[in-house]
Amino acid sequence: MIKVGIVGGTGYTGVELLRLLAAHPQVQLTAITSRKEDGMPVADMFPSLRGHVDLAFATPEKAKLAECDVVFFATPHGVAMAQARELLAAGVKVIDLAADFRLKDPAEFEKWYAMPHSCTDLLEEAVYGLPEVNREAIRKARLIGLPGCYPTSMQLGFAPLLAQGKPLVNEASLIADCKSGVSGAGRKAEVHTLLAEAADNFKAYGVKGHRHLPETTQGLQAIAGGRKVGLTFVPHLVPMIRGIHSTLYATILPEARDTDFQSLYENHFKGEKFVDVMPAGSHPETRSVRASNKLRIAIHRPGGGDLLVILVVEDNLVKGAAGQGVQCMNIMFGIDETAGLMHIPVLP
Amino acid sequence: MIKVGIVGGTGYTGVELLRLLAAHPQVQLTAITSRKEDGMPVADMFPSLRGHVDLAFATPEKAKLAECDVVFFATPHGVAMAQARELLAAGVKVIDLAADFRLKDPAEFEKWYAMPHSCTDLLEEAVYGLPEVNREAIRKARLIGLPGCYPTSMQLGFAPLLAQGKPLVNEASLIADCKSGVSGAGRKAEVHTLLAEAADNFKAYGVKGHRHLPETTQGLQAIAGGRKVGLTFVPHLVPMIRGIHSTLYATILPEARDTDFQSLYENHFKGEKFVDVMPAGSHPETRSVRASNKLRIAIHRPGGGDLLVILVVEDNLVKGAAGQGVQCMNIMFGIDETAGLMHIPVLP
Amino acid sequence: MIKVGIVGGTGYTGVELLRLLAAHPQVQLTAITSRKEDGMPVADMFPSLRGHVDLAFATPEKAKLAECDVVFFATPHGVAMAQARELLAAGVKVIDLAADFRLKDPAEFEKWYAMPHSCTDLLEEAVYGLPEVNREAIRKARLIGLPGCYPTSMQLGFAPLLAQGKPLVNEASLIADCKSGVSGAGRKAEVHTLLAEAADNFKAYGVKGHRHLPETTQGLQAIAGGRKVGLTFVPHLVPMIRGIHSTLYATILPEARDTDFQSLYENHFKGEKFVDVMPAGSHPETRSVRASNKLRIAIHRPGGGDLLVILVVEDNLVKGAAGQGVQCMNIMFGIDETAGLMHIPVLP
Amino acid sequence: MIKVGIVGGTGYTGVELLRLLAAHPQVQLTAITSRKEDGMPVADMFPSLRGHVDLAFATPEKAKLAECDVVFFATPHGVAMAQARELLAAGVKVIDLAADFRLKDPAEFEKWYAMPHSCTDLLEEAVYGLPEVNREAIRKARLIGLPGCYPTSMQLGFAPLLAQGKPLVNEASLIADCKSGVSGAGRKAEVHTLLAEAADNFKAYGVKGHRHLPETTQGLQAIAGGRKVGLTFVPHLVPMIRGIHSTLYATILPEARDTDFQSLYENHFKGEKFVDVMPAGSHPETRSVRASNKLRIAIHRPGGGDLLVILVVEDNLVKGAAGQGVQCMNIMFGIDETAGLMHIPVLP
Structure with a gap:
């Protein structure tokens, strides 16, 4: 089982990650952080998860992210770049759903996101997580910047x-x-x-x-x-x-x-x-x-x-965000690329 | 022409008042206040009013509400009770769309709205603005507490x-x-x-x-x-x-x-x-x-x-709020109760 | 694998049955009938099923329903009652999503559905498919009238x-x-x-x-x-x-x-x-x-x-219709009652 | 007062015409036809018009359209072309909201609307009812083909x-x-x-x-x-x-x-x-x-x-259809172009 942590699970990409990962056959949801909601069961905030997710939000300190195999960042821009280096050093793979590792040129990042890039040394290593274009690079990646929707x-x-x-x-x-x-x-x-x-x-x-x-x-x-x-x-x-x-x-x-x-x-x-x-x-x-x-x-x-x-x-929340993240994770861990992702679309 | 002022025109009941009053044949829109948006043309915030409302938001000081015939409060609970006494003293009628003058018992107000009532002396005089129940009292009123939706x-x-x-x-x-x-x-x-x-x-x-x-x-x-x-x-x-x-x-x-x-x-x-x-x-x-x-x-x-x-x-925004306010105003000023209120419903 | 047929798969309960059954680990979708759409791939009508359902609509004759283990009727009222007797005789279980087998009193049926009941002899045997009330009866049932939503x-x-x-x-x-x-x-x-x-x-x-x-x-x-x-x-x-x-x-x-x-x-x-x-x-x-x-x-x-x-x-389409039907099927065939039904709700 | 008839008032452009014309200060709604709904008060079909429109649907025969000053066609394509000639001969102006008089080339009409054009002799006279482009021609027109939305x-x-x-x-x-x-x-x-x-x-x-x-x-x-x-x-x-x-x-x-x-x-x-x-x-x-x-x-x-x-x-129902029709009517009858059309947009 892949031990997965999520940083910032209170937004839409976060709850979508939870929906996908909780039903993923090879994933063990291990930690989910929120400084603000420390201690609150995830299912209290999202009743749709009642009976499916037992985890509670925890501070980053309590969450022990370094013990995960992979950590997803479903956070505002700027958060992943502050924590990625440490996690990678601990051997944890990182998948960022925000923009921190999308643009190769830090000046472009600063221009469009109105903040300096604090982790430029990882920009070259970071792989743009679009599997249909970059599958081989993703396979070997430690750090993924997921495309926007x-x-x-x-x-x-x-x-x-x-x-x-x-x-x-x-x-x-x-x-x-x-x-x-x-x-x-x-x-x-x-x-x-x-x-x-x-x-x-x-x-x-x-x-x-x-x-x-x-x-x-x-x-x-x-x-x-x-x-x-x-x-x-x-x-x-x-x-x-x-x-x-x-x-x-x-x-x-x-x-x-x-x-x-x-x-x-x-x-x-x-x-x-x-x-x-x-x-x-x-x-x-x-x-x-x-x-x-x-x-x-x-x-x-x-x-x-x-x-x-x-x-x-x-x-936009699946192939445009959380689903693509899981697809990258599957590739990075060498398991079936479709694992946990074959949901039939809901119509009507 | 009835000179009308509006306190707090940036919410839904405020913009609905503007829609109704700007087309009212016997009303002259005179002032609209917003401390935050002082100087901003109303139609910049609500482009639907472009070509219909030329007024700009002004601070209460600049707005000279005391020169109006009637002032509507489309504000959060607690604002009207702080300003009503002074306006009434200046001979201005007051119509509050919030809850300040609905409940006769100030203890009930405090219980449900979590703030003390600061204008209890006017509670008895205030008329509950439901014309189909209280028409005669509204006719003579200086101060109206409009019903909730x-x-x-x-x-x-x-x-x-x-x-x-x-x-x-x-x-x-x-x-x-x-x-x-x-x-x-x-x-x-x-x-x-x-x-x-x-x-x-x-x-x-x-x-x-x-x-x-x-x-x-x-x-x-x-x-x-x-x-x-x-x-x-x-x-x-x-x-x-x-x-x-x-x-x-x-x-x-x-x-x-x-x-x-x-x-x-x-x-x-x-x-x-x-x-x-x-x-x-x-x-x-x-x-x-x-x-x-x-x-x-x-x-x-x-x-x-x-x-x-x-x-x-x-x-809810018309008979449940702004329209009922205009209906009360029409009654208070002795004009046709339906003036400016005979819009045909929009369907589909 | 349970061989499943669907009569009338072009409505909302039909396509929902397809969504649930196509992903059910112990089901083999065998036949789906529509006289009008004979020959048309199901996924042409519902592109959400592309890549998940290969079946094409067929006339009841071609569909060989008698070879199924169970047949769902996702049809207008009156259809199941005309075909149930024959299917039961062939050893096929029947689950009706319409009203044909809900009411015990055929006079009540005629009063509310404006048509005579043509299969009154099966009314007593039919089990009302509400598992939380009738689980044991469902377990032994050959014929289910599913509750309305x-x-x-x-x-x-x-x-x-x-x-x-x-x-x-x-x-x-x-x-x-x-x-x-x-x-x-x-x-x-x-x-x-x-x-x-x-x-x-x-x-x-x-x-x-x-x-x-x-x-x-x-x-x-x-x-x-x-x-x-x-x-x-x-x-x-x-x-x-x-x-x-x-x-x-x-x-x-x-x-x-x-x-x-x-x-x-x-x-x-x-x-x-x-x-x-x-x-x-x-x-x-x-x-x-x-x-x-x-x-x-x-x-x-x-x-x-x-x-x-x-x-x-x-x-209304799952617990109120198709999902409840699958839940009954699971019970009738003695498999895990939750099989194919543990989808996490989609939020937002 | 301009006497106005409407052919086909049961669709969205029809009910929108009714909303606009019933409140138009210089219009007298005279007739509205529907063969199917003959005798039914318009307000029974559209309760939004209760208290505003007293008219009932009538067959074209009873409706006496020839006594109107202008007749609007809010009908499917092909209806206006069958009746326009007779109305024009009776001195009635015609405004068609469908496509019958939009295209100058009858072959183009036949190609796109899959029916032959039965009134080609009026195509040259018909004026395309887009006032901001064709105002002068509209002023003199007897027959208007209104643009699509x-x-x-x-x-x-x-x-x-x-x-x-x-x-x-x-x-x-x-x-x-x-x-x-x-x-x-x-x-x-x-x-x-x-x-x-x-x-x-x-x-x-x-x-x-x-x-x-x-x-x-x-x-x-x-x-x-x-x-x-x-x-x-x-x-x-x-x-x-x-x-x-x-x-x-x-x-x-x-x-x-x-x-x-x-x-x-x-x-x-x-x-x-x-x-x-x-x-x-x-x-x-x-x-x-x-x-x-x-x-x-x-x-x-x-x-x-x-x-x-x-x-x-x-x-699409106002400037894209009914409102533009009223605007053309105002121009054709030499009254203020904005008469009955100065509704303030409804927001929210």
Whole structure:
């Protein structure tokens, strides 16, 4: 059994980790920390876990994280970077769900997250936890920076186009029009995500620049073998709880007009257990992946023209966060990559 | 034109007052206060008011409330009681949407609102602003304590039963099973009313005792001519923005079994512009009063038995708050009671 | 492996059965019928099942139901009664999710379902599939009539009160104020359950008399050892997908005032894996059981008075339908009652 | 008073027309037809209209539409074209909310609406009812084909860019990523718009080609003075009742890089009462126009690059349908264009 600790289990990615890990056949939930809720049974805060999780929150001191095999950080940005070094030194693997180990350039981190990076020495070692792109590196990793929810959908959605030896689309002007459920904003007391504000409503936000942009650009360029990629990313808030729908636009280059994009995508993701390339003409719904680690993609070329429209759906809390974290953990510990992750989506 | 000031316009009852008053043909919006947002145009906070409200928030000092004809308090409990005396002295009428002037007994106020009452001398003068019960007193009032949202629906729903010379139902054991949209909790940064918490979810709360209970009991007893009334009140949170649906239960006394309750209700509310007694067998929907000052009632007697089931719907922000305030204002200033209040409900 | 067939898999209880059974460790999904969709892969209709269910719909003829060990009917009322006799004769067990085998009195069936009962000879043999009440009978049953969604919550909620040797509450005037998500109305093209009709809205319906009333009264009387029970049942429609919240009211008899109702409930359901009696003072939320077979109960006695308020939540598609069906199947086949049913609720 | 008739008042655009017209100071609602509901008071179908609309549905024969000054068609495609000729001959003006008189080319109509056009002789006379583009033509019109909901937002959103003497953006590859509330699908019994299907869910649809594409392209080309325009239009379904949010993308031509687009938009819509160009950097929300005839626009140029991102919101049932119809009527009858249309948006 893999002994797992969780730092910061009071948010949505934390409770989702608990849901997945408590039912994972090869995991023993060992510790969960919260300074504020020290002593409180986890199931008192989340009654959905009554009968499934006996653990109580504990301070980091009491939690003895150093005795775990792996520790997940489901914390605000800045927490993992302060504790990772010590855990790694104690032989504990670390998977951070926040942004601390996503960006390779600490200046970029400081620019977008408005805090200095306090653990730059680990940035090079840290592996970006997107298994469909980085599986081999993850296998050997001690430290994982998990992708953000939007970036997962954008990178996997564009990957087959960019991963070829030469450009197929105009890589300088990709567009990602993304829509997210409200849980993406976290379990924080804020006015703009109240039901009375966000329900029966729709809006864009952060058009000027969103934190997930530099991470996605970095990832897309890596997929493109280092070629420069230009991306416009427009996030929107959807009055629903879970789910991301990314509508991606790419202009086909004249020399690539004859490409069979459906086959390109099917071949690229052949054998992937968590990526489903749907039949041509499909319109994936976010609910078709609700509460599961699946990501579904459909390829369109309206009117047979030069604009590709790629539709991607994922559950932002699973494939976009906790599920991807468990997937990385499975790979890192050499067990079946799908262990504890084969939940059938909940529909309706 | 009636010169109107609003203290505390940044919450839901405040913005609803603005929506109603900005379109009121006999009102001139004169001042709106917010210490925190001093100088900010109201329409910057609520873009829905762009082009309709030019006012900016001002500190109470700048706002010159003493020059208004009437001031509405859309503030947390405790604010109106601190300022009412001075405004009344300056000849300004006061309408409080909070609880400061609802309860006649200051000990009850202190018990339920966890603060001492600082203006007990005005409690006797204050009129409970439920026009369908208290119209004549409102006409002469200088100071109004507006009913809460739940209490409005419960009192008007039970009123025809209790307002008779002798009891028709078991007045010792009335039940009100009430359901409210989330805007009833106000525009406050809190976790439990986040969309990701409250959507696709339903729960009761405050079963042990809710602040609206003593106010409602006091009102029902007044309607019953002083007879003692026992009420069990169970509020629930509905994943919707606006609307209250109260399902009321009362056991018919043996001697009242032959009463024609449908006629009783129709006669009781005859001529009322904002109370609609629907045909027997109706099931009123909250959306049928959305954004309007109407309250609809339907009477049921399942299986012809001894239990009356009374269904009541209202918009908690209109008839349950801001609209009822405007209705009181119209009465106090001797203008048409329906002025500025005849909006047709928005459906769908 | 238990060979399972499903008749009518295109509705919500059907797709929920598929979700549960496809992941059940001791089940082999063998056949699913739909005359209309003959030949269509199930996963084409429900993309959430892509990669989990390979079956295609087939006509009853092709489906060879007689070779199954058990057949579930997730069909409109009237279908199971026409096919049950033949299947039983072939040695196949039958579990009906519709109402055909719930009511013992065929006249009652005809009155409430507006069709004659065509299989009255099996009514006596049929077992009402509520394991926490009827476990032993279910173990030996060949034919199960599964409870409706509302009746499950009402019966389990009132059971501990009624199951005593003498009455504790006024059994002549129980009240159940129930609230259900929209999936309870089924996957049928109808106007009143459109999102644009039912969202941001709340209403009661069927106050005059709902089909779940006779079934619940019959069940409650059985639990009360034959004593007569009077119930007023008022269902409401909640703008959410899944979940039932039943708020139950019962008046404590003078001689039972000293009862410790919390202990009564805890003892009654001791050892039950799917019934969770929460700590005193709790307010269970529907989402705390979302997508799971759990039912949670909390007991209140507001103001220490004579009215008990019992709060019950369940997922109408799981414990209120498909999950309860699988639970019965597990019992009937002598395997672990929780097999395939230990999903952790999905929150948020 | 303008005598107004409505053909087909049982859908969402019909009931919205009723809401707007019943409160219009210069309108007398004279007739409303429905063959199916002949004799039924309108307020029985829509209780929100109780106390505001006394009219009953009538057959077209009884309704005496020829005595009206203007008749609105809130009907399925194909109805207006069958009745318009006769009404016009009787001197009645006609405003069609469906698609019968939108497309100038009957072959295009037949291709997208799968029925032949039976009134091609009126196509040339018919005026496209988009006042901010066609005001003078509307003033003289007898017959109006009102724009669709999506096309209104797309045309007004792109108009300032295209209405210049020379191209500012790459007009061959405009993108409109549009999101609509579910009421846009109409009040029709269908499975895919049930709350249990569409809530807590998000999806694209019609990516291959949507009926609003040819109409929009035709309109954009007219605005561009006849220049050819290429548009990719991707509609999405949002789990909300009302509202459209269109996110528009246009690539700035090198020679137009120095344009001040904010000023361009502000000048273009100067004096327009129903178009609000918001301050630079704004993110308009659909609820900020809920139940009103306003359309709000915000201009973005992320990173100062060459891609313009234009955000547009409208209420699909008001500015996208019924409200725009009333606006056209006001213009046609020479009264104040804003009469009956100055409702303040309902927020929250």
